[in-house]
Amino acid sequence: MANSIQQRLIEQTAHAVSALYQAEIPTTQITLQETRKEFEGQITIVTFPVTRFSKKSPEQTGAEIGEYLKANIAEIVDFNVIKGFLNISLADSYWIDLVQRVMLADDYGKMPRNGKRLMVEYSSPNTNKPLHLGHIRNNLLGYSVAEILKADGYDVIKANLVNDRGIHICKSMLAWQQFGAGETPEQAGLKGDHLVGKYYVIFDKEYKKEIEALKEQGQTEEEAKKNAPLIKAAQAMLQQWEAGDDAVISLWKTMNGWVYEGFEKTYNQLGVDFDKYYYESNTYLLGKDIIQEGLEKGVFFKKEDNSVWIDLTAEGLDEKLVLRGDGTSVYITQDLGTAQLKYDEFQMNESIYVVGNEQDYHFKVLFAILKKLGKPWANGLFHLSYGMVDLPSGKMKSREGTVVDADDLMAEMVETAKLRTEELGKTEGFTEEEKAVLYNTIGMGALKYFLLKVDPKKRLLFDPNESVDFQGHTGPFIQYTYARIKSVLRKAEYTESLPLSSVDNLSVYERDLIQSLGNYATVLSAAASEFSPAQLANYVYDVAKLYNKFYHEETILKAEVESVKHFRLHLSAVAARIIAESMRLLGIQVPERM
Missing domain, CATH: 3.40.50.620 (HUPs)
Incomplete structure (x- = not known):
């Protein structure tokens, strides 16, 4: 979803509360979420926080706010209320315009520099x-x-x-x-x-x-x-x-x-x-000046053996040694x-x-x-x-029997990718050199995606064979989807200059895909603020799934109307770009063909 429509929905909901109930609600208390798939609509407003102002049931409150929003936001064509949830349906013209005006722009998904500097040590x-x-x-x-x-x-x-x-x-x-x-x-x-x-x-x-x-x-x-x-x-x-x-x-x-x-x-x-x-070797002597500074400030204290400590019991920790009695560092x-x-x-x-x-x-x-x-x-x-x-026991060889060597693991992943790809016959027309590059791309993509799709805080079980499943929640599935899109675009001889005229209406598959692609900037910012590649990994998997639904349910190259064909090709190109960029940020390459 584009931030503009979200922002307008939040602002207009606040105006609705003011106009309907003569009350002020902070915009931070207005919550938007994607509408659940079993209900009509694309954006849902949670109305429970408003009932304390309306003094009415969540359903009636939702209906009144829905009427206000429909009258004040041209893109809203309908709404429905399920308990305390107001589900908003946006016009097809909004989603079509989002592709044409926003997603096809060269700078789509590129964030401006924010002037802040971070260090990531790993x-x-x-x-x-x-x-x-x-x-x-x-x-x-x-x-x-x-x-x-x-x-x-x-x-x-x-x-x-x-x-x-x-x-x-x-x-x-x-x-x-x-x-x-x-x-x-x-x-x-x-x-x-x-x-x-x-x-x-x-x-x-x-x-x-x-x-x-x-x-x-x-x-x-x-x-x-x-x-x-x-x-x-x-x-x-x-x-x-x-x-x-x-x-x-x-x-x-x-x-x-x-x-x-x-x-x-x-x-x-x-x-x-x-x-x-x-x-x-260059930093191990650093810190002694800081210890001296802390002693002077009364942050540290010395014990009888001359060792220096800090008392962190008030912070729920304990006493901690920061310098040994003989003056050597810890x-x-x-x-x-x-x-x-x-x-x-x-x-x-x-x-x-x-x-x-x-x-x-x-x-x-x-x-x-x-x-x-x-x-x-x-x-x-x-x-x-x-x-x-x-690792599942017995799945992976280890040089010492206890620790799984990184080089061994990566080599075995590439070999597993080779075997699985050849089984599926996905290398027709490839030279031996191209095959080697493809196996490396798939094997490393499988390893990286499997490890990154899980929340960092969680312990995980890495199954090498499961990670190279072309149909599962895996890197190769996403890579294959990207290669599929590129194949469609090649067959159509697609270029960005392809004429783009408006289409009359959208299928649910097109709308769902556009909505997901429109979430890219929001997901990227959330992944950045929470230091969680898992958010981006799961997002790009959802994009790949939605594209495959669209691909199977709608004709692209043989669409009856030329304008529809062009629109779907442009939509495919946007999907390819978002998949490639998301995977790049996970450190994963995507193959042009498979």
């Missing part, structure tokens, strides 16, 4: 292992939220804070030193992140062996974990790294370089990118400093952290501390918390 991998299934949901969410916000008029910075230091990377480095015999990614035939991950697993295996050996010598498990030579060597290596030891720094740079090359290949296949990288120290660094650099209005829900408490603490410190930008911080992704 991915945030550790450099001791490859990306996994959880990272895929993280990256897809972050990328799509950023693209949706950009489309809604924001200036967006996509950021990636890489966890490239600490005991975890020292474990991989040490294992490579002791067991690697100089192995490189090229020699191993592995991506660099997989090679480094291999040595992280080796460290864990050898560490467990040492623990068992020490336990056999009489040590408790706790003692053995602390005294195992490997963990002591890893801790010593971390100290050497922090002291700037040349040999350790050199090895660290080499192995992280391997990982970054591997990550880049995964990001490219996933179709995500970043404007700004932050590295923990994780939140670094996060405080990095938050300040990001704001100083970009002066953004809002900053969104895309991080799994296991970190919910951490972000509540981080944001509470920054607010207590009086940081004016702290109110613009938001944790986009998302649930875990589960």
Whole structure:
């Protein structure tokens, strides 16, 4: 629905209350919604809030307001009242004009810049292992939220804070030193992140062996974990790294370089990118000045061992350590400093952290501390918390048996798409190169859509086979609909300059499709304000469903009247454009043919 008719309905309803009942109702209390499919009409006004002014039943109130609106808004041709719901029917001329005057304009669906800047931080991998299934949901969410916000008029910075230091990377480095015999990614035939991950697993295996050996010598498990030579060597290596030891720094740079090359290949296949990288090795010392500032303000307090804490019990949290007694940072120290660094650099209005829900408490603490410190930008911080992704057991191979590798998953998705597409015979006339592109487009589209159509907060079960169903609530169904529209337009040799004369009336299928296409800007803004790609994903599925109904019920290329054929072709072109743009904002490509 175009905002103009919605706005006029709201304004005229307020005027109706004033004229009929001599009362003023705030426009924020007037609610519009789409009319349910079982009733006549397209827009419904909820009349319950008005009954306190009318002192009449919801039905009578609705009838009186309906008569007023029909007399004052030319586009209204009829109305009906079902209980407390006033269902408005708009003239076909309104919907036809909406296509001709609004939807076919070059700038349809494009939002003006709003002057606000946001940062979306996502991915945030550790450099001791490859990306996994959880990272895929993280990256897809972050990328799509950023693209949706950009489309809604924001200036967006996509950021990636890489966890490239600490005991975890020292474990991989040490294992490579002791067991690697100089192995490189090229020699191993592995991506660099997989090679480094291999040595992280080796460290864990050898560490467990040492623990068992020490336990056999009489040590408790706790003692053995602390005294195992490997963990002591890893801790010593971390100290050497922090002291700037040349040999350790050199090895660290080499192995992280391997990982970054591997990550880049995964990001490219996933179709995500970043404007700004932050590295923990550069930020881990940040935050100590903020701790000092908080001590001076009385926000923090010291305990006898000289450690620094904050009491957040009044906020429903607890006491939180922010600096150890020996003056070394804890994780939140670094996060405080990095938050300040990001704001100083970009002066953004809002900053969104895309991080799994296991970190919910951490972000509540981080944001509470920054607010207590009086940081004016702290109110613009938001944790986009998302649930875990589960797989049906046995559906997916995993390198370590516990974590599903991102590269393996994407490769298997493309293979599944290939098998399903060939079964359905949808590649006639394609070259081998075109087939490979198509399988990748469908496989990645299936993966992305399945993960993005679910509300981010919900845990989800990802079924690879279900996701590549060409008839279900899936990415391939939407992609196939787009390819179908493009096929119709090609056969008609459609161009935007095709004459567009008015048509007399619309079928219910045309009207439903136009109404849905008219909702694009509203859905986009809602998805942006709630940081929810799921809203856009479900919207574009509805558009695809409505187009298919229209396609099956109405003749397009063989329409008896030329003006009707032209109108339906233009309507098809608008549907293709909205589907393509919606899918682009989800990071999903659409094929020109299938």
